[in-house]
Amino acid sequence: MSHHIVEVKGLHHTYPDGTLALRNISLRITHGESVAVIGANGAGKSTLLQHFNGYLTPTAGEIRIGDFPLTRETLPDIRRTVGMVFQNPDDQLFMPTVYDDVAFGPLNLGLPAGEVDERVRAALAKVGAAHLQGKPPYRLSGGEKKRVAIATVLSMSPDILVMDEPTNGLDPFARRQLMGLLREFRHTRIFTSHDLDMVLDLCERTIVLHEGEVKADGPTRDIFADAALLAECRLEKPLSMQGCPVCGTRG
Numbered sequence: 001m002s003h004h005i006v007e008v009k010g011l012h013h014t015y016p017d018g019t020l021a022l023r024n025i026s027l028r029i030t031h032g033e034s035v036a037v038i039g040a041n042g043a044g045k046s047t048l049l050q051h052f053n054g055y056l057t058p059t060a061g062e063i064r065i066g067d068f069p070l071t072r073e074t075l076p077d078i079r080r081t082v083g084m085v086f087q088n089p090d091d092q093l094f095m096p097t098v099y100d101d102v103a104f105g106p107l108n109l110g111l112p113a114g115e116v117d118e119r120v121r122a123a124l125a126k127v128g129a130a131h132l133q134g135k136p137p138y139r140l141s142g143g144e145k146k147r148v149a150i151a152t153v154l155s156m157s158p159d160i161l162v163m164d165e166p167t168n169g170l171d172p173f174a175r176r177q178l179m180g181l182l183r184e185f186r187h188t189r190i191f192t193s194h195d196l197d198m199v200l201d202l203c204e205r206t207i208v209l210h211e212g213e214v215k216a217d218g219p220t221r222d223i224f225a226d227a228a229l230l231a232e233c234r235l236e237k238p239l240s241m242q243g244c245p246v247c248g249t250r251g
C-alpha cells in the first residue's frame with residue numbers, strides 16, 4: 001500500500017531567524033512500520049515531523065507521501081492521509097467544545113452527520129475522554145487536552161499516524177491506554193518521544209537525530225545497545241535495559 005509510505009530526500013530546514021534545524025535528512029518509512037524518532041532537546045525531532053504533513057516547508061529537499069510529492073496542490077489530500085498530533089495540544093484545539101474539535105476533521109471531509117457522530121464517539125472512547133465531550137478545551141487539564149488532541153486525529157482515520165511526544169503529560173493509566181491504542185494501529189506509526197521504554201516496547205525501528213542530522217537508523221534494540229552512540233547524542237538506555245541496581249540483573 002504505497003499511500004502509507006513516507007519518503008524524505010535531502011531535507012534541510014532553516015527557520016526564518018537563521019537557525020539551521022535539519023541538515024540533509026533522507027529516510028524512507030514503509031507501510032505498517034512503527035518508527036521512533038529520538039534525540040536530545042533541540043535535535044530537530046518536531047521540525048522533522050512537522051514536514052510530514054506540510055506544516056513546515058523544506059528549505060531544500062523533498063517529502064513524498066505515497067506516490068505524491070508534498071506540494072501546495074497535494075497538501076489537502078496529504079493532510080487526510082497523515083494524522084498529526086502536535087507536541088502542544090493547544091496548537092490543535094480551537095473549537096468551543098471537545099465534541100466540536102473531534103468532529104471538525106470528519107465534518108470537513110463532508111461525511112454524513114451520523115458517521116461524524118459515530119467517529120467522534122469512537123475516538124473519544126478510545127482515549128478515555130467520552131465524559132469530556134461537552135467541555136470547552138481550555139478548561140481541560142494538560143493530560144486531558146493531550147487525549148482529546150489524539151482523538152481529533154483518530155476521528156480522521158488516517159493512514160499514517162504521526163505523533164510528537166504522545167505520552168507527554170499523561171498519567172500512567174492514560175500512557176498505558178495510549179500504548180495499547182498505538183499497538184492496535186495497523187498502519188504506519190511515527191512518533192517522537194523521550195519515553196524510551198515506550199519506544200523499546202512499540203517500535204522495531206528507531207531513527208536518532210543529533211544537531212539536525214540522522215546519526216543512526218536501525219533496529220531499536222541495536223540502537224539502545226550502542227553506548228557510544230547514546231553518549232554522543234545525549235541519550236540514555238530505557239530503564240528496562242539498565243538492569244536492576246538491587247539484584248544486578250541486566251535488562
Ligand SMILES: Nc1ncnc2c1ncn2[C@@H]1O[C@H](COP(=O)(O)OP(=O)(O)OP(=O)(O)O)[C@@H](O)[C@H]1O
Pocket residue numbers: 015016017019020021039040041042043044045046047048
Ligand atoms: N520557530 C522556530 N524559530 C527558530 N528556531 C526554532 C523554531 N522552532 C524550533 N527552533 C530551533 O530548531 C531546533 C530544533 O528544534 P525542535 O523543536 O525540532 O527540537 P526537538 O528535537 O523537537 O526538541 P525537544 O525534545 O525539546 O522537543 C532547535 O535549535 C530550536 O531552537
